[in-house]
Amino acid sequence: MLGLMQPWPLLCHKILDYAAAQHGQREIVSRSVEGPIVRTTWSGVRERALKVAQRLERDGFGLGDRIATLAWNTARHLEVWYGIMGVGAIYHTLNPRLFPDQIVWIMNHAEDRLLFVDLTFLPIVEKYCPSVTSVKKVVVLTDRAHMPQTSLPNAVPYEEWLAEADGDFSWKSFDENTAAGMCYTSGTTGDPKGVVYSHRSNVLHAMIAAMPDSMGISTRDTVLPVVPMFHANAWGLAQSCPMVGTKMVMPGGKMDGASIYELLDSEQVSFTAAVPTVWLMLLQHLEQTRKKLPYLKRVVIGGSACPRAITEKFQNDYDVEVIHAWGMTEMSPLGTLCTMKPEYDGLEGEARLGIQQKQGYAPFGVEMKVTDDDNREHPWDGKTFGRLKVRGPAVAGAYYGGASEEQFDTDGWFDTGDVAHIDAHGYMQITDRAKDVIKSGGEWISSIDLENLAVGHPDVAEAAVIGIHHAKWDERPLLVIVRKPGKEPAKEDILSFMQGKCAKWWMPDDVAFVAEIPHTATGKIQKITLREQFKDYRLPTDV
Numbered sequence: 238m239l240g241l242m243q244p245w246p247l248l249c250h251k252i253l254d255y256a257a258a259q260h261g262q263r264e265i266v267s268r269s270v271e272g273p274i275v276r277t278t279w280s281g282v283r284e285r286a287l288k289v290a291q292r293l294e295r296d297g298f299g300l301g302d303r304i305a306t307l308a309w310n311t312a313r314h315l316e317v318w319y320g321i322m323g324v325g326a327i328y329h330t331l332n333p334r335l336f337p338d339q340i341v342w343i344m345n346h347a348e349d350r351l352l353f354v355d356l357t358f359l360p361i362v363e364k365y366c367p368s369v370t371s372v373k374k375v376v377v378l379t380d381r382a383h384m385p386q387t388s389l390p391n392a393v394p395y396e397e398w399l400a401e402a403d404g405d406f407s408w409k410s411f412d413e414n415t416a417a418g419m420c421y422t423s424g425t426t427g428d429p430k431g432v433v434y435s436h437r438s439n440v441l442h443a444m445i446a447a448m449p450d451s452m453g454i455s456t457r458d459t460v461l462p463v464v465p466m467f468h469a470n471a472w473g474l475a476q477s478c479p480m481v482g483t484k485m486v487m488p489g490g491k492m493d494g495a496s497i498y499e500l501l502d503s504e505q506v507s508f509t510a511a512v513p514t515v516w517l518m519l520l521q522h523l524e525q526t527r528k529k530l531p532y533l534k535r536v537v538i539g540g541s542a543c544p545r546a547i548t549e550k551f552q553n554d555y556d557v558e559v560i561h562a563w564g565m566t567e568m569s570p571l572g573t574l575c576t577m578k579p580e581y582d583g584l585e586g587e588a589r590l591g592i593q594q595k596q597g598y599a600p601f602g603v604e605m606k607v608t609d610d611d612n613r614e615h616p617w618d619g620k621t622f623g624r625l626k627v628r629g630p631a632v633a634g635a636y637y638g639g640a641s642e643e644q645f646d647t648d649g650w651f652d653t654g655d656v657a658h659i660d661a662h663g664y665m666q667i668t669d670r671a672k673d674v675i676k677s678g679g680e681w682i683s684s685i686d687l688e689n690l691a692v693g694h695p696d697v698a699e700a701a702v703i704g705i706h707h708a709k710w711d712e713r714p715l716l717v718i719v720r721k722p723g724k725e726p727a728k729e730d731i732l733s734f735m736q737g738k739c740a741k742w743w744m745p746d747d748v749a750f751v752a753e754i755p756h757t758a759t760g761k762i763q764k765i766t767l768r769e770q771f772k773d774y775r776l777p778t779d780v
């Protein structure tokens with residue numbers, strides 16, 4: 238017997254309808270790419286999103302078309318997303334931090350038909366876009382007055398293009414499993430892989446993200462997503478915020494400490510989210526200017542492990558609660574959040590910070606397990622680590638075009654490529670990427686744990702640990718260090734600092750000092766390049 242409830246499909250534009258109906262006057266404030274701060278409301282965003290949809294349809298775009306955006310977080314980018322989804326087309330966010338030839342590869346692979354681009358990125362597009370033959374038109378996200386001369390034959394200023402629509406339009410309706418958005422993983426190994434979100438997965442993910450013990454945002458919050466919309470679906474905030482009707486503050490292209498501080502203060506932001514590097518810049522700015530954060534209550538930090546020092550500073554010096562989070566593009570992207578269960582009531586100081594170093598526990602809608610290489614499940618004991626696998630309604634079931642099928646098993650589990658353990662309270666901690674873990678004599682050594690230990694040394698600016706071939710043990714760890722300017726710690730200083738803080742057999746066999754450690758476009762350590770750099774390295778223990 239089927240239930241007798243209404244078949245109300247979970248479609249993304251219903252989120253915007255709701256925001257306009259219930260929270261229509263709530264503001265969306267953007268630092269525009271042209272410079273000034275501009276203001277609109279959820280009603281305003283909906284009105285213009287309807288025009289985007291109407292205009293797209295008139296230009297012949299609709300169901301299933303991939304429509305690329307290369308843009309910062311602004312209200313314009315939001316209305317474009319919703320307009321695209323509202324005709325059943327698919328927003329495809331491009332990450333401008335990737336190398337141009339990667340962007341071209343991704344656009345060709347997705348066969349994008351139209352591109353919305355911010356002024357900042359027009360030079361890249363002019364140079365590289367002509368090799369993407371599927372793109373029929375380029376809409377530059379500005380008005381006629383700011384539209385530069387361009388060599389692109391089919392480029393129009395957004396405001397002029399939009400002005401040709403009157404907004405008298407109804408969203409298209411279709412099945413909730415229809416594709417809504419697309420985002421490629423950074424592709425640090427091999428080609429980038431396309432993740433395709435559905436309307437249903439986006440709506441469910443937005444609900445999961447907003448729940449009290451997830452991000453816990455409310456209509457009383459003012460939310461500033463520093464995390465870009467092109468970075469793993471803006472961690473769901475582009476959908477969660479209208480779903481609960483928060484005020485939103487969009488930082489445009491300026492992510493430095495001073496610019497972010499200015500918005501946090503002038504707009505009285507209560508909630509924000511970004512990767513650790515952004516917060517390092519903000520904390521530095523605060524220290525230099527001796528400013529405080531009177532309005533900010535909570536900050537979500539993820540994308541890579543949040544250093545203990547950041548959590549400590551936010552909480553102790555600024556009275557801002559840190560929520561460490563883990564996720565990935567394939568998970569829409571939230572996987573776990575480190576909010577506190579009642580089991581930890583009363584936990585303070587170092588003990589609480591220790592828990593907050595973990596990536597947290599999974600909300601409803603994310604199932605997790607940790608297994609060995611033969612898919613045998615490990616106990617939740619907080620120490621046995623293995624492959625982290627997940628499943629849920631907002632987790633990828635396949636990549637676009639069927640790439641990397643081995644990551645999806647027949648029971649619906651997706652192998653994240655991360656290595657982790659889960660403790661008895663359900664809190665997960667990432668110990669490595671599967672491809673970076675060091676396999677020494679059949680046992681695994683976590684490169685991340687060793688890196689965290691090494692950066693605790695006061696003279697170390699950055700640390701990376703890679704496995705080096707070893708005749709006896711297969712692999713042994715090499716610690717690669719960037720020293721702080723003006724500091725000259727010796728190998729022995731660093732090793733004796735680490736001694737006793739990790740298992741004896743985990744201790745690096747050698748230390749190498751370098752001027753710089755290579756990073757990916759999303760700011761993660763590029764171990765592949767590092768391994769290449771040290772491929773002929775001979776450890777002193779390998780005799």
Ligand code: ADP
Pocket residue numbers: 422423468469538539540541542543561562563564565566567570596653654655667670759
């Ligand atoms: P993002 O775009 O957020 O970087 P990606 O899909 O490119 O997402 O990368 C996801 C990977 O980033 C994860 O598989 C994990 O290795 C790493 N990651 C994300 N959050 C954390 C975290 N809090 N701690 C450690 N690693 C993390």
